[in-house]
Each structure stands twice: as structure tokens, then as C-alpha cells.
Amino acid sequence: MGNERLRAALLQKGVSVAELAEAIQVDPKTAERWITQGRQPYRRHRFATASYLGVDETYLWPDALTREHVAAASHSEVIAIYPHRWTVTRDVWGRLFSEASEEIDVLVYSGLFLADDAGMVRLFGEKARSGVRVRILLGDPDSAEVAQRGADEGVGDGMAAQIRSALVLYRPITGMENVEIRLHDTILYNSIYRADDEYLINTHVYGTRAGNAPVLHLRRVAGGDMVATYADSFERVWARATPVGS
Numbered sequence: 632m633g634n635e636r637l638r639a640a641l642l643q644k645g646v647s648v649a650e651l652a653e654a655i656q657v658d659p660k661t662a663e664r665w666i667t668q669g670r671q672p673y674r675r676h677r678f679a680t681a682s683y684l685g686v687d688e689t690y691l692w693p694d695a696l697t698r699e700h701v702a703a704a705s706h707s708e709v710i711a712i713y714p715h716r717w718t719v720t721r722d723v724w725g726r727l728f729s730e731a732s733e734e735i736d737v738l739v740y741s742g743l744f745l746a747d748d749a750g751m752v753r754l755f756g757e758k759a760r761s762g763v764r765v766r767i768l769l770g771d772p773d774s775a776e777v778a779q780r781g782a783d784e785g786v787g788d789g790m791a792a793q794i795r796s797a798l799v800l801y802r803p804i805t806g807m808e809n810v811e812i813r814l815h816d817t818i819l820y821n822s823i824y825r826a827d828d829e830y831l832i833n834t835h836v837y838g839t840r841a842g843n844a845p846v847l848h849l850r851r852v853a854g855g856d857m858v859a860t861y862a863d864s865f866e867r868v869w870a871r872a873t874p875v876g877s
Contacts, residue, residue: 637680638666651684655680709847710849716846719831724751728751731826731827733827735825735826740841747797752801756804763809766813767811769815770794770815779818786840805875812874814873815871819835830862833845
């Protein structure tokens with residue numbers, strides 16, 4: 632049986648089998664057999680192929696790694712754990728976003744602490760002008776989900792008001808090339824802050840404001856699946872969200 636995931640990844644990337652083989656330094660016939668016959672490459676070639684195509688190794692070869700290997704790699708994705716979001720210093724936030732070279736993603740209800748930081752908003756704009764894609768997902772202030780979160784946190788309509796304030800504070804970058812802001816109506820179990828392969832995951836705890844909840848600092852590791860889980864979650868929310876102004 633062939634490897635249709637690998638074939639699709641090549642097509643999506645616009646890369647031929649010969650180009651892949653040259654990039655990772657294998658014989659083109661060997662690479663062709665990975666696709667047509669489902670042959671499984673050596674670990675170093677799996678890693679090189681996944682990195683070159685920008686996908687997870689476990690997506691291309693889901694049976695290649697044992698549960699133990701996936702668990703060990705996932706554990707290695709954890710850089711730090713913060714007991715509260717307010718213990719994450721501004722330097723950490725600044726380094727996270729300033730080092731992005733491809734993508735910055737933010738998934739929150741309001742994330743007002745970020746929008747209220749003029750330096751961070753300016754940084755988003757600078758990154759967008761340099762070619763980095765910036766995607767910001769805010770809660771729909773008129774949605775039932777935002778109203779429920781406001782009630783759960785004990786701030787009532789304050790949550791919707793914070794989102795509207797964030798929208799105002801993001802006006803300097805709204806409409807810029809490479810910047811897109813959307814509104815979502817999903818139930819968030821975590822807020823997600825991403826810069827390329829590095830993430831800050833702010834957990835949500837019932838009855839506790841996000842600033843007092845723990846934060847995971849993660850970086851993608853080949854073979855791990857923690858980061859991939861959060862990345863997939865962001866994409867699902869993004870796909871169903873509504874662009875601001877539409």
C-alpha cells in the first residue's frame with residue numbers, strides 16, 4: 632500500500648520526488664518507493680523529510696514510532712511550566728514573538744493584556760511588514776460562549792467589553808497585509824500563543840481568570856504530539872471563525 636499522506640504533502644508543497652530526494656540526499660528511486668510501495672525510511676530520513684515538507688513525522692508515518700517514543704518526544708517539548716500567567720515575564724512574551732520568522736498565532740477570548748501592550752501590537756505590525764503571517768482569534772463579544780465565560784470568571788459583561796477594547800487596540804494593525812483578525816464562538820479550554828514552533832499555552836480553569844491559571848511553554852520536537860495537538864486545535868477554530876468587518 633502506498634503512502635498517500637506523503638504524496639499529498641509533496642503536492643501541497645509543490646515538490647517533486649526528485650527534488651525531495653536531492654534535498655535530503657537519497658536516491659530518487661528510494662524516495663519513490665516510500666510513496667508507491669509504502670516503504671518506511673530510516674529515522675534520519677523520516678525526520679529530514681518531515682522537516683523539509685513542514686509536517687509532523689508521525690503524520691507521514693503514524694506507525695513508525697512506538698507509544699514510548701512519542702511519549703518521550705512529547706515530554707521533551709515542554710520547556711517550562713508557569714504556575715500563573717502573570718509569572719510569565721514580558722521578556723518571555725517579547726522573545727516568543729520577536730523570534731518568529733513565519734507565523735504568529737493568538738487564540739484567546741480577549742487577551743487584553745496583550746492588546747493593551749502598545750509595544751507588542753507594534754511588534755506584530757513590524758513582523759507582518761517583514762512577511763510574517765499574523766493571525767489573531769478573539770471571542771465574539773455577542774456570543775453565548777463569551778457570556779458564559781464572563782459569568783464563570785465572575786466578570787459578567789466585562790468579558791465582552793474587554794474583547795471590544797482589544798478590537799480597538801488592534802486597530803493600528805487591522806487591515807495590514809499579513810494580518811488577519813477573526814471572531815470565534817467556541818468554548819476555549821486553553822488560550823494559545825504561537826510563534827513558529829514555540830507555544831505558550833494558557834490553561835483555563837473554571838472560576839479562575841486566565842491570568843491566574845497555569846501556562847505551558849512548549850517547543851515542537853520531531854516525534855512529539857503535544858504541540859501538534861494545540862496546532863490542530865487552533866486551525867479548527869480558525870477555519871470556522873468570522874473575519875472582523877465581514
